[in-house]
Amino acid sequence: MFLGDNRQVLAYLLNGYQKSIDLIYIDPPFSSNRDYNKSIKLKNTDLDIGYTFVEEKQYNDKWKLEEYLQFMYERLQIMKELLSEKGSIFLHLDWRMDSYLRVMLDEIFKPDNFINRIVWKATNSSKSQTKGLGKQHNSILWYAKDKDSMTWNQVYRPPTKEYKARFTYNDNDGRGLYQTVPLVARGVQNTPNRKSFEFNGVVDKWLYSKEKLEEWWEDNRIHETRGGNYRKKVYLKDCDGPPVSDIWVDKGVAPIQKEAYPTQKPESLLERIIELASDEGNIVGDFFCGSGTTLSVAEKLNRRWIGADINKVAVQTTRDRILNLNSEVDFKVSTVSTNKLYNDVENESGLKPTVNLKTKLVNKELTINVVDFYSPELIEKLQEQQQDVEIQDFIQVISSVHIDFNYKGTFNPTYIQTDKIEKEIQHSYQNSGNYQVAIQLSDILGHEVLRVIKVDINED
Helix, strand or coil: EEECCCHHHHHHHHHHHHCCCCEEEECCCCCCCCEEEECCCCCCCCCCCCCCCEEEEEEEEEECHHHHHHHHHHHHHHHHEEEEEEEEEEEEEEECCHHHHHHHHHHHHHHHEEEEEEEEEEECCCCCCCCCCCCEEEEEEEEEEEEEEEECCCCCCCCCCCHCCCCCCCCCCCCCCEEECCCCCCCHHCCCCCCCCEEEEECCCEEHCCCCCCCHHHHCCCCEEECCCCCEEEEEHCCCCCCCCEECCCHHHHHCCCCCCCCCCCCCHHHHHHHHHCCCCCCCEEECCCCCCHHHHHCCCCCCCCCCEHHHHHHHHHHHHHHHHHCCCCCCEEECCCCEEEEHHHHHCCCEEEEEEEEEEEEEEEEEEEEEECHHHHHHHHHHHCCCCCCCCCCHHHHEEEEEECCCCCCCCEEEECCCCCCCCCCCCEEEEEEEEEEEEEEECEEEEEEEEEEEEHHH
């Protein structure tokens, strides 16, 4: 997980991950000519749930056309180099830039590697316009690094009543209901290069080999129509549901009703994409990761992942989301500058929060008390927005607490608290020895402080 300009992150990754990432999904700025803010609320408060404590800008989406295209071109070029030969990229856009980026992707990936332009129903409400139709969909452009080598898994929508109603035939042979599908190429499948051959006295451009057709005929899996044509039997018991097409308007990928993070996408959308174009153990990348939906779903689906975002709150949100999903997942949050890696994000310049801690050790029981917490950047933000709000308790501005009770240079927290923050934390050690304890606290704007203390555990 990287905090910083994704162009620098992508350039850094070329050193060790060139031709290694199997799937990239990005949801970049849409050039919507607006700023996207996140409403930040106090923690542990009885204030009304709709109360906004402070607005924090997540990103600026105001561009000149040439600046936007240059921004995207530089990054997409490097992403292509990072993709494995079996890899794919999914680029999520709306009506503003999808035509420009389609041309750009044709140039970078070549037109022959275009797979689909997926239409996703992004909102359930059609916003009225003075002229024209309401805009409800986004476009997701899918390109392969190499179409002949790409990973491709058929994904199905859950079967509906309407879908099941298509299965009307029954031969009463124990196989149950079936429908029939074409065996002969028609329409776009009827290409000039497709050769004709004879099967059961019929010469035509068949979709399958003669060997396969004969096998199905012997197994009674071919239906002969009254007109003497042949169609394949497809049994309901063998079907997972209708295959997913390039129109995604089904409930399985319905939009989020209330976003917790600006422009957040539903997990079900990313689940479909990841299952379509990757396998377990593959590497999934998202370099505009926002709230971490792609990375969270990749973790759930047993994929490895790499993410990046330039916004601190985004990185903090993603980190907490991953750790809440699996506290034992091993990953680092790093920064990159001029192709150099810094593993300790807390060493960035700027005013850091300060924390006052007190510790108490009784036998092998460690108690950590958070006595005070102060965030100068948060106070400055309040002054900028002229918020006159009384903070009754410093604990209300702490967003998360992460503690590694056996810190050895790499921060692997086993205590993670992002909901109701407690001032007193206890931990029992099983074995005697000298330990380092790393305690990381984040304020509600994503500013972090890390304290490391030493603990000597002796035998009772």
